[in-house]
Amino acid sequence: MNRRPLRPAAALTVAGLLAASLAACTPADSAASGDTVTVGTLRAQPHLFTPFFYDDFAPEGTEFEIVLFDTSTDIKNAVVSGSVDFGVTGAPSVLAGVAADQGVRIVASSADGGTRIVGSPDIAGPQDLVGRSIGYPMGSSQEILLKLTLAAQGIDPADVELVNLPFAEMAGAYESGQIDAMSSAEMGPSIAMEAGAVEIVSPYETPVGRVNIVLATSEELIESDPELVQQVVDAHVQASEHLAASPEEWATGLVEEFGLDPAVVERAITNVWPRWALDDAYQAQVFALADEMVAFDQLDGAPDTSQIFDTTFVEASTYAD
Structure with missing residues (x-):
């Protein structure tokens, strides 16, 4: 597994991320470079490990840089600001972003359970x-x-x-x-x-089901560089399938990357189901999650369901069965 250098969240505070986005590059600038795609994810969590396999499925000339964060909200904010191009993050953070009209979209699912x-x-x-x-x-x-x-x-x-x-x-x-x-x-x-x-x-016997982690990007990047978004979704589809088929490699990667206890990792990944599809049943569970977030006062109002997903890229992926 070929991994690119990580940027730790400790070095990238939310304020720093916002400042960097204003002073450095926009999503369109990042996409135009064609060299490195930045992906935010959380540290040491098996259900957010898929980006570490993206390089194995990247098109020639594209590299991925993983940026580690402490919370899903920080990842979503970095995607919205343009400080990272994509985020593998909790669905609730994206729903909150959509409800606040922040221009963030789910372009693939990533992992159920966890x-x-x-x-x-x-x-x-x-x-x-x-x-x-x-x-x-x-x-x-x-x-x-x-x-x-x-x-x-x-x-x-x-x-x-x-x-x-x-x-x-x-x-x-x-x-x-x-x-x-x-x-x-x-x-x-x-x-x-x-x-x-x-x-x-079991926590999964509710209308929300196992829904948890998604792949998100900004509306701006979707509009400015749909080819890049397609390439990343293609890599995500292949990496998700690889993790599902190769749990031993998944576990080894977690142990090596974060120094985790192998026994704990082996137990944890049995409670995670890598995925990428955005079928109707999955979308219905995400909508149910949004409803519950409103009911439990996590959201002031329901997000516009037409603005949560962009299914274009999983539907167009030649790697999706």
Whole structure:
């Protein structure tokens, strides 16, 4: 696997990204160079690792530079500002961008799953969550999946203690006893399970399903350089298929790139399903996610559903079955 140098998020604050976008290049300038395409993603998360395989499927003369961020919102903001060309990011961040009329579009799906609801071994089932502390990241799909799952089990959120925590702190909070359970994205749940936590209930039995990660770009780049967008979507389709067919290489890449525990990685990737398609059923689940974001006050108003997706490129890809 040929990987290009990474740019860490720590060196690219949101303010710095916005300033860089004004002083340096626009999406059209980046596309015109034809040399390097920048892709934002999150660090050390298996469901956002697909860009690390893009170079293996890049057309001649195109290289990919991976830019690491700490949150999906930061990735979306970088795409909107033009500081990165594309983002592999959480669907909620793009929906928020569409609702705010920021000119960001989903051009492919990227990964389903990546969420688990786990807790201490004495929690035998969902009803045992009553009176317990549950970690979750506010504003994420994991918050929505948790609250929908609790409601389906007849549990009022007021009957549990909800603790807002960043993804990176979730496993440590469980280990220290700060929380009894978590609804979180990998790797935290798998780290906890390797330490003895158990899976309590599936988070996927809601109208949202497994929807989680998408490939997004700006409306400006779509309009200014559709050929580049097609090339990136083609690479994304092939890389997604490769990860699905080669989980061992996927796991090895994560371990080598981020120094992760191999046992944790192997567990985590069994909870992630790489994908690229934007079929009607998938779109319906994303629309359901948008509705729930409004219902849970993550959005002030529903995004225009006609502005969420641009399916042109997956439909035109010669690599899509």
